[in-house]
Amino acid sequence: MVLLPKQKVLEIGIKISERCNIDCTYCYYYKMENTTWKDRPATLKGEALNDLESLLELCNSAEDLDWVTVILHGGEPLLYKEAPLSELCELVSRTLTKKKYQISLTTNAVLINDLWISIFGRYNIAVAISMDGPAAYHDMYRVDKKQNGTYEEVLAGTQKMILAARQGRCLPPSAIAVVNAEFDGAIVYNHLVSVGFKTVTFILPDGLSGSSTSERDRGLTNYLIGAFGAWSTFNRATRAKVSNFQRIMGRALREIEGSIADPVEHFAISMDSSGGIGLSDVLKSVAPNEWISTRVDGKKSIWEIHDYLVDHSRITATKDVERCAHCDIFSLCGGGVAEERYNKENRYNNPSVHCGVYKRFIPHILNALQ
Numbered sequence: 346m347v348l349l350p351k352q353k354v355l356e357i358g359i360k361i362s363e364r365c366n367i368d369c370t371y372c373y374y375y376k377m378e379n380t381t382w383k384d385r386p387a388t389l390k391g392e393a394l395n396d397l398e399s400l401l402e403l404c405n406s407a408e409d410l411d412w413v414t415v416i417l418h419g420g421e422p423l424l425y426k427e428a429p430l431s432e433l434c435e436l437v438s439r440t441l442t443k444k445k446y447q448i449s450l451t452t453n454a455v456l457i458n459d460l461w462i463s464i465f466g467r468y469n470i471a472v473a474i475s476m477d478g479p480a481a482y483h484d485m486y487r488v489d490k491k492q493n494g495t496y497e498e499v500l501a502g503t504q505k506m507i508l509a510a511r512q513g514r515c516l517p518p519s520a521i522a523v524v525n526a527e528f529d530g531a532i533v534y535n536h537l538v539s540v541g542f543k544t545v546t547f548i549l550p551d552g553l554s555g556s557s558t559s560e561r562d563r564g565l566t567n568y569l570i571g572a573f574g575a576w577s578t579f580n581r582a583t584r585a586k587v588s589n590f591q592r593i594m595g596r597a598l599r600e601i602e603g604s605i606a607d608p609v610e611h612f613a614i615s616m617d618s619s620g621g622i623g624l625s626d627v628l629k630s631v632a633p634n635e636w637i638s639t640r641v642d643g644k645k646s647i648w649e650i651h652d653y654l655v656d657h658s659r660i661t662a663t664k665d666v667e668r669c670a671h672c673d674i675f676s677l678c679g680g681g682v683a684e685e686r687y688n689k690e691n692r693y694n695n696p697s698v699h700c701g702v703y704k705r706f707i708p709h710i711l712n713a714l715q
Contacts, residue, residue: 351610352411355404355647358615358626359397361389361433362420367453367495370486371523373551374420377630386618388425394436396620399641400650401440407647413446417470418615418626423456427464434468447471451521453487455495457502465506466515473519473546474503478533482525500540507541519544520585526564530572537585544586547572549699551627551684562701569706577713593710596677612651624654627684635692661686661693668696678703 363382370376389397404413415437417430425433437448449471465472476499477483484494503518510517520542522533530547537545549565569589576587599608615626621638623629629636637657644650660683669680680686681697688695697703 351608353409353610353612354412354414355410355651356414356416356611356613357400357404358416358418358613359389360419360615360617360626361417361422361430362424363387363618364424365420365453366424366455367421367487367489368492370488371550373627373630379630379633379636381629381633381636382420382617388429389433389616389618389620390429393616393618393620394433396622396641397433397616398436398440400616400622400647401437403641403644403647403650405441405443410444410647413441413444415446415448417448417450419451421453421456422450423452423461427460431464431468434464434470438468449473451475452502453495453499454502454506454518455498457505459505459509462506462509462515466509469516471516471519472506473521474499474506474542475521475523476500476503476537476540476542477522477525478528479536482528482533485527486523486525503540503542517543519546521546521548523547524549524565524568526561526568528568530568530570531575532571533568534572534575534585534587538579538583542585544588546588549685549702551630559701562699562705565699565702566705569702570709573706573710573713590710593677593707594714597711597714614651614654622650622654624658624660625682625684628658628687631684631687658683659692666694666696668700672696672704674703674707677707 363385364387365375374382386393404410422430434448437446448468451473452475454474464470475487477487480494480496483496483499487495487499489495506515506518509515520537522537522545524530524547534545547569572587573590576584576590613625614622615624616622617626620640622640623636623638635658637654639650639653641650666680666686669675678697681699681703683693685697685699686693686695
């Protein structure tokens with residue numbers, strides 16, 4: 346086996362806004378057991394900004410860290426307003442002087458205007474826009490506070506950004522679409538391409554716990570197979586990059602070539618608006634009573650923070666989950682992230698709640714490679 350050099354990449358998800366301007370009915374953050382967001386500041390400010398600076402300084406001094414991705418998240422991050430967001434980006438750029446880094450931002454696009462676009466361009470922010478497909482799909486779940494669909498507003502903001510990107514004023518936005526067992530993935534993919542997106546990420550629904558169900562698995566799998574089929578029909582010059590598909594195919598091809606499955610080692614932490622640091626914020630919704638957080642105070646390295654969170658959360662490694670360790674596709678799916686594996690009975694010692702989807706969809710991709 347050829348061992349490719351591994352790069353360590355740290356993702357820091359920052360809740361710069363703990364509030365949202367729309368009311369998606371499937372939202373893992375506001376629609377589940379977790380209500381702690383109500384007790385935290387609406388936005389990141391004051392001492393929490395000092396905590397963020399200290400956290401970034403630890404990243405900057407870490408010799409065994411190759412790349413930092415700073416993800417500005419919400420709620421809706423554009424509720425943070427233009428001036429403080431610009432100041433935060435300045436903080437990142439003057440602190441991470443020794444590291445390669447990328448600032449990214451996930452938005453519903455409703456508030457995007459020319460001023461925001463100028464800020465995205467100035468700081469080279471990679472913007473991801475949540476759009477679940479055409480209006481008939483998108484407006485079923487992504488609604489405003491009056492329960493009206495948000496598609497037209499999202500489309501307007503998206504089109505402004507795509508036009509600005511073509512003019513060289515900002516990076517092209519990417520799309521994030523939540524996989525839905527009721528939808529046709531081919532229709533969703535084709536629509537996102539027609540809007541003008543060049544990069545798409547399909548995410549399986551967050552916040553599910555317990556065991557998978559065959560009916561739900563079948564619907565989610567059919568969505569992904571439909572999207573993959575539509576993606577496959579485009580030639581390389583015109584089809585959008587779909588990170589999910591290409592990541593699985595890349596791992597499979599590297600295995601065939603005898604190299605290590607993934608040359609990048611990913612780590613992730615999050616910071617809420619009060620400065621508290623934890624692992625994935627989805628865990629806060631799936632297992633709110635077991636959420637572990639810490640602060641920068643006295644910590645000597647970024648890895649001390651990460652390891653503290655992992656150890657005290659008592660998260661079982663996927664390689665130690667019996668059903669995962671002996672699975673033929675484990676090296677391709679990775680066993681799923683922690684928030685997909687939690688239930689109250691076995692905690693994290695479970696396969697992913699989406700295991701049934703992975704077992705159906707990944708072989709479909711592998712067959713396409715033959």
